[in-house]
Amino acid sequence: MVAMQPPAFPEHFRAALPPHMADGLAEHGWSQHNIFLSLELTQELAAECRALATSGALNPAGVGKGAAQVLRADIRGDRILWLQAGQSLACDRYLQIMESLRVALNRELYLGLDEYESHFAFYAPGAGYQAHLDRFRDDDCRTVSVVIYLNQDWLPEQGGALRLHPLGKSTEDIAPVGSRLVLFLSADMVHEVLPATRDRLSLAGWFRRRPT
C-alpha cells in the first residue's frame, strides 16, 4: 500500500483558514501549522536552498534596513537570498501558496496585507539570531512574519528552535521541522533563533501593509 501524504495546507484553506491559525494569531500573536507544504515541495525547496548555499549564492544577512544595515555575525549568523518571481518552479509554487495565505488572512482577520517578501535562510551549525522584532523602527509595513522550515528528520536535541517571547507569558520553543509553518505579529513578537548542531534551512517572509 502506498502511504498517503496528508493534503498540503492550501487545499484546506480555500474556504477558510484552519480556525486555530487565525485565532492563534489574533488571540496570542502567533500560531503554527505542522504540515503546511507537501513533502515534495518542501524537499524541492530544501534542495534549492542547499544548492544556493553550495554555489556561494547566499549572502550574509544584515541587521537593520537600507543604508543603516550592518553585518553583525554575533547577532545574526544566517546567509540568505531574496526570492524573485520566476526564479524556479518550486519558488513560484511557494509564492502562489503564500498569495492564497495572504488573501485568507485578510478575509479572516481584516489585516490589509498587501504584499509578501521572502528569503531563503541557511544557518550553519552554531549560527543563530539573537532576540529581535521583525518590524523596523522607520518602516511599519511588516505586519505578519512567516517562517517555513525545510529540514528533514529534525530531532529536538539538535537545537535550532525558534524561541518566541510572547509578552507577559512564558517562552515557546518551536523546532524547525520540515513543512512546518509559524506565523507571528511582526510588531509585537520578540523572537530568536537558537543555534543548532546541523544546518538549518528555512524560508522566512513578511506580509506587508501598504505604507501609510
Ligand SMILES: O=C(O)CCC(=O)C(=O)O
Ligand atoms: O528562522 C526562524 O525561525 C526565524 C528567523 C527570523 O527571525 C528572521 O529571519 O527574522
Ligand SMILES: [Fe+2]
Ligand atoms: Fe525575525
